[in-house]
Amino acid sequence: xxxxxxxxxxxxxxxxxxxxxxxxxxxxxxxxxxxxxxxxxxxxxxxxxxxxxxxxxxxxxxxxxxxxxxxxxxxxxxxxxxxxxxxxxxxxxxxxxxxxxxxxxxxxxxxxxxxxxxxxxxxxxxxxxxxxxxxxxxxxxxxxxxxxxxxxxxxxxxxxxxxxxxxxxxxxxxxxxxxxxxxxxxxxxxxxxxxxxxxxxxxxxxxxxxxxxxxx
Numbered sequence: 001x002x003x004x005x006x007x008x009x010x011x012x013x014x015x016x017x018x019x020x021x022x023x024x025x026x027x028x029x030x031x032x033x034x035x036x037x038x039x040x041x042x043x044x045x046x047x048x049x050x051x052x053x054x055x056x057x058x059x060x061x062x063x064x065x066x067x068x069x070x071x072x073x074x075x076x077x078x079x080x081x082x083x084x085x086x087x088x089x090x091x092x093x094x095x096x097x098x099x100x101x102x103x104x105x106x107x108x109x110x111x112x113x114x115x116x117x118x119x120x121x122x123x124x125x126x127x128x129x130x131x132x133x134x135x136x137x138x139x140x141x142x143x144x145x146x147x148x149x150x151x152x153x154x155x156x157x158x159x160x161x162x163x164x165x166x167x168x169x170x171x172x173x174x175x176x177x178x179x180x181x182x183x184x185x186x187x188x189x190x191x192x193x194x195x196x197x198x199x200x201x202x203x204x205x206x207x208x209x210x211x212x213x214x215x216x
Contacts, residue, residue, distance in 0.1 A: 001050055001132075001157055001159035001160070001183065002132060002157045002159075002183055004132075005039075005130060005131065005132055008039065008131075008132060008155075008157055008181065009029075009039050009130050009132050011181060011183065011185055012039075012040065012130055012155055012181045012187070013027060013040055014185065015181060015185050015187045016040070016042060016187075019187075020042060020044075024044065025042065025043065025044055025045075026042075026043045026045075026211060027040055027041070027042050027043075027118040028040065028041045028042075028043065028210070028211075031127070031207065031208060032201045033147075033148055033207055034203065035144040035147050035148070035203070036144050036145070037139050037144060038127040038128060038129060038145050038149075039128055039129055039130040039200075040127075040128040040130070041125060041126065041127050041128070041149065041207070042125070042126040042128070043121075043122040043123050043124075043125055043211050044122060044123045044125075044126075045121050045122035045123050045211070046087055057098075058209040058212060059098070059099075059102075059152055059205070059206075059209050059211075060095075060209075061202075062085075062087065062091060062092075062095050062098060063095045063098055063204055064093075064118075064202050064205045064209075065085060065095075065202060066081060066085065066092065066095045066096060066099065067099055067104055067105065067118060068201065068202050068205075069081060069084055069085065070099075070105050070112045070113065070114060071114055071118075073110075073115050074114060075111045075112075075113060076111060076112055076118045077110055077111050077112070078092070078096075078110070078112075079172075081096075081112070096112065096145070098111075103116050104114050104116055104118060105193055108117045118205055119175070120204060120205060120207075120208035121209075121211045121212055122208065122211055124150045124151070124195070124205070125148065125149040125150050125151070125204075125207075126149060126150070126151045126152075126153060126196075127142070127145035127146075127148070127151070127152045127153070128142075128147035128152075128154075128155055129141045129142040129145070129152075129153070129154050129155070130154075130155045130156075131154065131155075131156055131157075132156070132157045132160060133156060133157060133160035133163070133169065134168050135154060135156060135163060135164035135178075138156065139154055139170060139171065139174065139176055140155045143174050144177045146150075146175075146176075146196065146198060146199060146200050147198060147199045147200040148199075148200060148203040148204045148206075148207055149198060150195050150196065150197075150198065151177060151193055151195060151196075152175075152176050152177065152193065153176065153177035153178070153179055153181065153193070154171070154176060154177070154178050154179070155178075155179045155181055156178075156179075156180050156181075157180065157181070158180040158181060158182040158186070158188065159182070159183075161190070163179040164190075165178075165190060168190065168191055171191050171193075172191065175193045175194055175196055176193055177189065177191055177192055177193040178190045178191040
């Protein structure tokens, strides 16, 4: 059995890197987007979406929030954006300037509209919570990753997998995958979840911006 969760995560990452040797797959460690810290996130993306102009900086959470507001309330003016965000004028103007420059939004008659829809940099995301044995805690945490990931998984030490297998219906109920990894690197998938639309598009976009650092 594994002695520490760190040892388990390192072995799991090594196995996943062997399985996903494509140049268009990245594995990120300890991803935090406000819903806990995922031990690993596997990103699959297409060649065309990997390209990112070196002259562009990444969108931050304020930029993404304002884009989301314009997307929901097209034809919104500056005053209304202030009311909804409660950000300073300078912060909002900085984000709007960036969004207009990158052609995400446009200004017309003192109001803002979507110009080009935001596209995430990846095709799909797999978020993973790894634990030695505590499947209940792992399931609870993995469920939270569904806010931004297409698939969410719990991965346990194979030595301790039996308790979780007895409660497989709980994983099916919450559409969270279950897998196990052994100390020799054998990975077994016990339940494959269905792909599900993430709950929070803003968190997904924020992660998308982070992936551009790895693909630029």
